[in-house]
Amino acid sequence: MYDVIVVGGGISGAVAAIASSRAGAKTLLVERYGFLGGMLTAAGVGPMMTFHVGQEQVIQGITGELIDRLKNKGKSPGHVVDTIGYTYTITPFDAEGMKYELECMLLESGGELLYHTQLVDTKVENGKIKEIIVSNRGGLQSLSAKVFIDGTGNADLSYLAGVPCVKGRPQDGAMQPMTTNMKMTNVDTDAIRAYIKAHPEEFPYLEGNTDIIDESSILAVSGFAKTLEKGLETGELTFKIEGILFFETNNKGEVIINTTRIHGYDPTDPWSFTKAEIEGRRQAMELETFFRNRVKGFENAVLVHTGPEIGVRSSRQIEGEYVLTIEDIITSKKFYDVIAHGGYPVDIHSPDGEEEVITEDMHLPKNSMYSAPYRSLINNHITNLITVGRCISATFEAQGAIRVTPMAGAIGHGGGVAAALAAKQGGKASDISISTLQAVLKEQGAYLNLEGSQ
């Protein structure tokens, strides 16, 4: 019997488990892979975007501490300028370092780990999860706790326990495209820098300001517009692409290519998800050849990694006590029960690859900081369940902003402390004192701006 069981060890679940354990709860983290980090380490996602609003670091606490520890070990340069100019800072990291550091932090906190174990079902009685059923090499097993945290990214635990969920945009349920991220090594980033300076017209995002690439030793690139056009014209590329997008990691000459676009599939339907994996791999192979033949700096590059899972941007969102909306984001609505802040813009990749989804009224004003309320992590159906990460209660558009990894970590932090508090007093997630939750979060180093909270 645990106080708290967290299912899913992505950035949100891992941080939640560390927070819960540090807050004194006997905590177990159950993860289907043999490592932590979720999309960041399993799907090759990176860099983390963004810990800042303007100059201010608004994501601190355990998520910030993770980066400090990685930086001390040479596994991350820390927060650097975004040379695409899209957001304030980006935080590259070494994925193997990330797996190890999260694991160290969890074990140091006294938390326990159960790897290679997948959630398959729940036993719910009187609106409470009594047990979860997991599958692993030992067969089917049940695990019990006073409070459960859903850190699965896809709201698997919430869905299986009967919490109503929604998927995609309201008019047709269409979700953001999936992406098979590719890691390529032996990339000549000095040649890419020289190319950007010589061909500013290929990088419209920079609006001619190519000097921004001198502000960081780590490159983030969006562009190669004419190169891409050529690839589409000649038929070397056969799928819809908005642009070429890649990011250097912590390791010189290693980049993450975020350019495949797998439209029209449903990550919560295993048959559809399988088709998406197959199409993602096909696109990745096509891109490998295209990059080597056409994109400056990639002539001798090697594709070394696509990860055990295609990248999923959006799937289920729980219907929580409070549904975070796009208005809440762009007007920086304050909440009495705020547990995390963020400043990443609304970033929605078109579900069909055709029409632009982000309209003028979805633009986050510069230097605006938004908030996530605790009520978006809890629901009216299961009393001892807290949902964290990208699948909290939010509209399709609001999720486009809060889905990124620093924010998912900060939300996990809030959920983890809340679970520990709930476990001490009967397990009801909605019964905890918000002021105590916020005080413990602050004690654990989290950034919270409570000014004007209603």
Ligand SMILES: Cc1cc2nc3c(=O)[nH]c(=O)nc-3n(C[C@H](O)[C@H](O)[C@H](O)COP(=O)(O)OP(=O)(O)OC[C@H]3O[C@@H](n4cnc5c(N)ncnc54)[C@H](O)[C@@H]3O)c2cc1C
């Ligand atoms: C292609 C792509 C590019 C992106 N680019 C960026 C970027 O550049 N910067 C950025 O900050 N964010 C980016 N994101 C967003 C970000 O990766 C995710 O939104 C974030 O990882 C969500 O964190 P999470 O902890 O909620 O979920 P996840 O990272 O998905 O973690 C969920 C964890 O739960 C485990 N799990 C799932 N189901 C079960 C189960 N049934 N039983 C046991 N374990 C389970 C998984 O194995 C995983 O470890 C990108 C996303 C994608 C898909």
